[in-house]
Amino acid sequence: MSVNPGQIPHGDYLPDDRFLDREESWLRFNQRVLELAEDPRLPLLERVRFLSIFATNLDEFFMVRVAGLARRMATGLAVRSASGRQPREVLERTAVVAHELMLRHAKCFHDDLLPALGKHDIEILRWDELAETEQEHLRRLFRERIYPVLTPLVVDSAHPFPYISGLSLNLAVVVRDPDTEARLFARVKVPEVLPRFIEASPNRFTPLEDVIAAHLTQLFNGMEILEHHAFRVTRNQDLEVDEDITEDLLQALEKELLKRRFGPLVRLEVEDTISDEVLELLASEMTVHEREIYRVPGPLDLGGMSAIADLDRSELKYTPFVPSKTALPADGSIFSALRERDVMVHHPYDSFTTSVQRLITEASQDPKVLAIKQTLYRTSGDSPIVEALIEAAENGKQVVVIVEIKARFDESANIKWARKLEDAGCHVVYGFVGLKTHCKLSMVVRQEADGTLRRYCHIGTGNYHPKTARLYEDLGLLTADTEIAEDVTELFNHLTGYSRQVSYRQLLVAPNTLRSGLVLRIEREIGHHRAGRPARIRLKCNSLVDEVLIDACYRASQAGVPVDIWVRGICALRPGVPGLSDTIRVRSILGRFLEHSRVFAFECGGNPEVWFGSADLMHRNLDRRVEALVRVNDIAHRDDLIKLLDKGMAEDTASWRLDGDGVWTRPAEDVPTQDIQTHLMRTRRWRTVDGS
Known part of the structure; x- marks a missing residue:
């Protein structure tokens, strides 16, 4: 973040550009997932799993966030974001970053993981790379299990362009009639009921669409196959139900679920080998904007790599972990x-x-x-x-x-x-x-x-x-x-x-008292600091987006209160900006387990107050959900949680660190750090049943 010399924040002054863009922040979270797939220090199949998670995460981001923004723009309801970007700017920037990450994702697959898997005798091959015996095995499989469920759909004057459902993988096929020389376009949907990668022989796999493509002459008998290309569509899949006029919410949702696969298109993925002619036809028929087209090296839909990650190769995975059973006595009620x-x-x-x-x-x-x-x-x-x-x-x-x-x-x-x-x-x-x-x-x-x-x-x-x-x-x-x-x-x-x-003794409940309760406690820390008493704020959450709470943290920092934020995903707060957030540190930890707990700790002048519960610091959680935080009254439990928060923020704990411009960085590989999740697995519990 850059601040003009004459506009250095001071006191309660809060600059207009104090919020990072929500959508780009989410993409940077998914980038951190991708960095785990790229990390050679992790077990190989766990890297494959993170590669798959990146792909499925991105699918959901387009289905919900990008689709929602596009829908609001179409209806004229979209407004400037808190980061100051106009809706069209958000969409354009999202497209640029998403495209960069998708290319990086494909590069990780081709340049890093495929060779590494090959060294361990696990191979993902295209059809032409298979041995003749493997191709013969797949020919039999095609006739028995694949061919019966395929339905080629040709496009001509009597057959309109078919509707392409969301997240479906398809082959765009161009054929020529040898009698009339007519060129025709057809679509073949890759069936979802079959594995994404077909095993040709033990630990040797090929994409399902390659098997289908190798047998297109059986689908278009007597026709000449000119070209074929894989493509995939992402659509708006967020449900819209008007609860105010819906008497039976259950039935309304069931009907809406049937329509989910047919929402407006928000992304067209194509292999980078696709011809301009076929791409233009797809874009024209499905009314695709240029920014919605993503050309990447195939194969597409690498979310299916989760099946490869599930292979029974324990030496390529995390060491098995058995949870502790000592929280409660095993005997008795x-x-x-x-x-x-x-x-x-x-x-x-x-x-x-x-x-x-x-x-x-x-x-x-x-x-x-x-x-x-x-x-x-x-x-x-x-x-x-x-x-x-x-x-x-x-x-x-x-x-x-x-x-x-x-x-x-x-x-x-x-x-x-x-x-x-x-x-x-x-x-x-x-x-x-x-x-x-x-x-x-x-x-x-x-x-x-x-x-x-x-x-x-x-x-x-x-x-x-x-x-x-x-x-x-x-x-x-x-x-x-x-x-x-x-x-x-x-x-x-x-x-x-x-x-x-609306008010409770030991709970903070959204949408009535949760935001105001947290803001009140942040303001109290400011008062403690100004009075010379111990003051500190520690927050652990999945996402931090709510502007009211971010501004409260900024005011605390301007007053000199240390603020530590441990966030897994989105963070719209800019830490470390002189005069605005000097005392705020933001860390992110991703690893074997998905960090999901929400913990809020306040120093309270030396008598700490700690809460945890279901709520993230987002508008939807604070305004449109029933959420609950509970106060932790047991002193030992409270101290354990404070130690956990301090450990997560420690300089020698492996984590990503956020700067004021929205850039996340990790310590260099040669800098010694400790993985907090490994530490907790080793210690199992902070205390045993008897409290020792």
Whole structure:
């Protein structure tokens, strides 16, 4: 960031260009993912997995962010971004950066990973590189499994150009009729029901479209194949449902899901070998703007490389890790353990199965449990959490589940679970009109031996998803604390009924009190600093975009308060700008596990206050979702979280560092650093069950 000499920020002056562009910041996050794929220090198949993640991340970015901006521009609703860019400037800059990254992604695949895989006898080959015996094997496979599901669609006066669905891989084929010399265009869709890369022989793969291309004469019998090229389309796949006029949200979403694959086009990917003639035809027929065309070396759709990353080659992967099971005593009731003390779990270092899942499972079987209340935003296809809730309902317990069926890209799965829960007798609620229920809450109501009712709660940062709990870094609090239980009860009543509860004792809840509560605590730190008391702000989140909170951090920095921000993805704040953000440091950590927890710590004059929960610092989280942060009252838990934040920001911890111009850098390879995730895996837990 450059500031004119006469406009150096001071006091409460905040320059207009104080925000980084949100979309470019996200692309720079995905660039960090790509840098992991490029990193020779990582196990080879893990690099392949990061290569795949980059591709699928970028698909979602185009389907949601780019598509949303294009839609707003088309309707005249787009406005200048907080970074000061006009909507068209944002789209043009996004296209430039995305194209650069896609070319870099292809280069990593061809120049780095393919040769490295080959050294370990794993090869991805084009059709002409296969041995004759392999081609013969694939010819038989084509006749038996591929040919029957293919449908070539020709374009002529009687056959209009076919609709190309989102994320489908296709072959553009030009054929000539030897009798009439007429040239015709046809499209062949590459079937999604088959593997992206076909195994020609053990550990030797070829792209599925190459197998199809080698047999085009069987699809166009008697025609001369002149040329063929792979292409791929990305479309707007964000759902639009008017909840104010929709009586049955479930049915409306089901209908909208059917239309998702047919939204407006936002990207056309083509192999760089495509002829100008065919590209012009595709662009014309699908009304593609020049900036929406991405020419890259093939093969396309490298998200399918995840299957290669899944190969059974343990020597090319991370060393297996078994989560700790010491968070709770293995014997005895989980309820008796929680009556004695709060338990904080840190996944995946602590087992999700023996802590959070155990709470719901034991509750479903315990005859003294009267009721279970639960939020579900995302869960696995064979969710033991859902099965436990169904069992609880079948055992006569009252079960209330708030299912967020608008969870992006999980809508279909959540509709399925909602119907299954309803069929079992659970009370299923779909949250609020206009808001997504994103908070992670469970509550078990149990009648104790003396006849009193006690509530046991879990408040977390991650979804109730046993599979991602092994891959996502998240925090959770298991507690029988009376005040927290009262807050969670009131929040569930708010979610299921007409309660207008907005203030809580131990929770900050969006959209009512979360942003204001965090801003209030930032302002308090300014007051502590000015009074000469200890003051410091530490934030850990997935994304930092909200201008109100960013400006609060700027004011804290201008007052001299140290501000440490540990962010995984987007950061619109400019750190280290003289007079504006001198005391702000921003770090990002990406690695084996996806950093997902949100933690907020304030020094409070020497008596630190720490919160964690589900909310990121974005408009959607603070204004359009129900989110919850919980105060960490246990001193040992609080200190552990502060140590975690300090470790993440330490100079000797491997991380990316953000400067005021939006550039992320890593320490040079010869600079010794420590991987925080490896450190946590080695230590397993900060404390054992007995607190030592």
